[in-house]
Amino acid sequence: MFPGARADRDGADYVVLGAPLDVSTSFQPGTRFGPDRVRTFSRTFDDFDHLTAAHFTDLGVHDAGDLRAWDDAAEYLDFLEGSLSDVCADGAVPLLLGGEHTVSIAGVRACDPATVVVLDAHLDLRREYDGNPLSHSTVVRHALEVADRAAIVGARTGSEAEWERAGADDVTVVPPEAAGEWEPAVEGPVYLSVDVDAADPAYAPGTGTMEPFGLTPREMHRIVRALAPDCVGFDIVEVNDRDDGQAATLAGKLLRAFVFAHASAAGRAGTGDHGTDA
Template sequence: MFPGAVAEREAADYVIVGAPLDVSTTFQPGTRFGPDRLRQFARTFDDYDPHTDAHFSSLDVHDHGDVHAWDNAAEYLDYLEGVVTDVEWDDAVPLLLGGEHTVTIAAIRALDPDVFVCLDAHLDLREAYDGNELSHSTVAQHALDVADEAIILGARTGSEDEWQRAREDDVTIVPPEDVDGWIPPESLAREDVYLSVDIDAADPAYAPGTGTLEPFGVTSREMRDVVRTIAPHSVGFDVVEVNDRDDGQAATLGAKLLREFVFAHATQ
């Protein structure tokens, strides 16, 4: 159980769902261990948050546990979409723990947001990667099948075709050097937003435990500020791409960002 997620499901305002999918990772696998590590490295956190004057354990968070993953990504995403839909029907906000970034597709399909906001080192605007249309490198493209707009913060790498796609009107790229002090458009306050945190948005100095590291990234504090800003407008949230290839830095950051989301969303 995620520390402090003590609410019963019937009374929950937030439901944590582990999604340990790990089938399309292209460099360093291990995201199947992400949900467990996020829970493990959250154990040291104090329950009280001075920024919001709130206790995490009092915010009606429930941990659903993990949705066991299997090798067929399409079938798994269909099943996971149903789990997220059930959370929404219960008037709770789903909080996914990845798992590779592909799991975000299930949440996007279930929640049907207007805007997809993502912290990510990669554009993820490919139609397919090595022939796989459900690769973790295709998430933003799939999101745009549902959402009207994608805002990708911290992006610093992608194929030539992806950068060309990113120039279209429905995509906004905020490079790492512009994330500090970024102000979202006023229209975002009137939209349903889904917020996804790919932990590789962080510079590897802050979160080396991820599959495809990319230098010159965002700081942990900048990621926190984005989460605090976007959380009040969000219908769902995830932390993805944490693996077991560090001493807990990535999981600690990811778990802390999940808590920041809940604190900011609950006390808006």
């Protein structure tokens, strides 16, 4: 169970669901261990958030466990989409724990947002990777089949074709050097996807395709808290087991920051400033 997720499913405002898919990782595998690692390395966090004057245990979070993954990604994404759609139909916000970034396709389809914001080192706008149209490198392109627009924050690498696609009117790229000053003025509803490799690998080495010159945890924290009030869904993905817990710790902290800020804006928490960092 994600620490502090004590609500019953029927009364939950937020539902954590693990999606340990690990079939298209192109360098360092291990995302199948991501959900459990995020839960494990979140055990030391204090229940109280001074920015919102709220306790995590009071915010109606339920952990529904993991939806066991299998090798057929298309079939798995359909099943995952159905589970997440049930969460949305119940009026709760899904909190998806990956797993490789491909699981975000199911999250976007279930939540049907107008805008997708992705914190990521990579553009993920490929049509396919190694012949696979459901690779983790295709996520944003698939998201744009549902959403009207996408913002990719922290992107610093991509193929020539991806950079060309990123120049279209429906895509905004915020490079790492601009992320510290970026004000997320986006049109809602928003789906927020955080690929932990958006962080510089000095902060989160436990991920599949590390890319230097990335975001700081402080920048990611600010952006997550600023966007949370407009979000209908959230995920954090690409944590693996190849570090001492740095990536999983960052992921767990960002998930909690999302919940605190979202709940505060919805009137379920205190009135602290969720647009700043501590």
